[in-house]
């Protein structure tokens with residue numbers, strides 16, 4: 001793949017023509033600028049500030065075509081087992097398909113299975129919200145605590161935060177609380193339980209495998225707290241009675257949920273063709289979010305995701321297909337231009353957890369060094385992804401982005417605020433103030449400020465180099481109308497699919513995650529040491545560890 005003629009041509013066009021052309025020059029071409037914008041519904045993707053022109057874009061599209069991108073997308077939607085190392089289909093898109101759609105894998109229509117669970121969740125969430133399913137002592141379950149980590153936590157938390165101040169969702173969640181317990185650090189247990197009455201709380205154990213060490217320990221800790229809480233006043237009641245009223249689960253491992261003691265009717269399933277980091281549209285996200293915001297709002301969120309799934313699958317022109325464009329530009333920045341990182345910069349406080357969610361989806365998907373065929377990759381893939389909402393980030397790491405390393409940035413903004421404030425005594429509204437930065441930053445990064453400008457401004461000579469902005473720093477901007485349940489689903493799907501596209505172009509398997517295994521295995525050895533020393537009260541054998549780790553362990557053991 002790397003040595004393909006289209007790939008070589010892309011690199012050549014970049015190296016010979018674009019690399020040495022300053023973005024200032026590119027941006028002075030009105031015709032170019034008018035072409036590097038794509039729209040779908042209420043979404044505008046402006047990539048005028050990416051170091052690209054029509055010739056490079058053409059070379060990029062040629063490369064994508066030569067990579068068989070369209071066929072790879074079709075193959076994903078058809079349910080082919082494109083996660084080759086785990087022999088699994090990749091069908092998170094089926095989670096948001098319409099009831100009458102079909103995707104057959106191994107003789108089963110998966111969409112039918114999806115809707116069975118969606119219907120169960122709709123009925124169950126309504127029961128909790130209306131008080132037909134109560135806590136053991138008969139109290140209304142107005143609090144939800146989600147116990148889960150990684151993909152079983154980040155996605156639901158991103159959506160929860162994104163919709164907290166949307167007026168429709170906000171109203172639907174009145175009087176309710178949704179919390180997350182992810183870290184096995186006992187402080188996270190304290191944080192998530194703070195001020196909650198267990199009798200008013202339902203705990204959702206969110207775990208695809210139902211074996212993740214952190215989640216299982218937190219689940220046992222929570223279950224013990226529930227039992228302790230009720231036992232004093234109800235000494236003769238079976239533990240399972242308390243658990244039945246307070247613990248439910250989202251998982252693919254139904255037998256393990258049963259073994260844990262969760263009543264069968266309180267378990268909401270999903271399937272191995274949904275990757276953990278792509279599972280927010282399964283029971284993992286739909287269950288807690290439906291209890292908190294009501295099923296209707298979550299259904300709108302799923303419809304938003306579906307609208308981008310359809311656009312992604314059906315838009316043949318790659319330059320008009322938003323997830324494809326984002327994926328191609330991501331590939332271009334990382335693999336062709338050799339930029340190691342990518343900043344996600346939502347100009348929306350409600351998207352404060354979006355960078356963390358996409359960081360996992362992206363870095364766990366494309367943080368690979370081996371092609372699908374098992375060969376070492378020959379050019380860099382999978383950028384380092386990080387981000388913060390603007391304008392907060394501007395007062396933090398933007399210094400480095402403006403005058404330090406080059407980090408392609410992705411600005412995400414909204415025309416309307418979820419919570420507008422308009423005061424006569426302010427010249428511009430608070431939202432306009434936020435958005436003035438959204439529009440200014442891409443130009444500041446791209447255009448910079450040269451010595452002549454500094455001289456004209458009368459900047460003293462000794463400060464000129466310090467105040468110099470070289471510019472030529474790429475970014476792209478995505479503008480939505482408003483952040484609500486539907487557009488939140490669109491944003492999720494846009495990024496999920498761009499990550500898939502990027503992986504198709506890197507030719508890696510974006511759907512496995514073997515890189516997380518080794519640390520888990522080594523932690524088992526350390527856990528054994530703690531057990532021997534602290535529980536069995538015996539001196540642990542540290543000879544298995546290197547001297548550096550053994551010495552640090554000794555300090556911990558005291």
Ligand SMILES: O=P(O)(O)OC[C@H]1O[C@H](O)[C@H](O)[C@@H](O)[C@@H]1O
Pocket residue numbers: 149150151152206207208209210211212215276277364513516
């Ligand atoms: O949902 P679970 O099976 O508990 O997995 C939770 C998380 O842990 C794993 O280590 C993976 O890195 C993640 O992709 C996954 O989302």
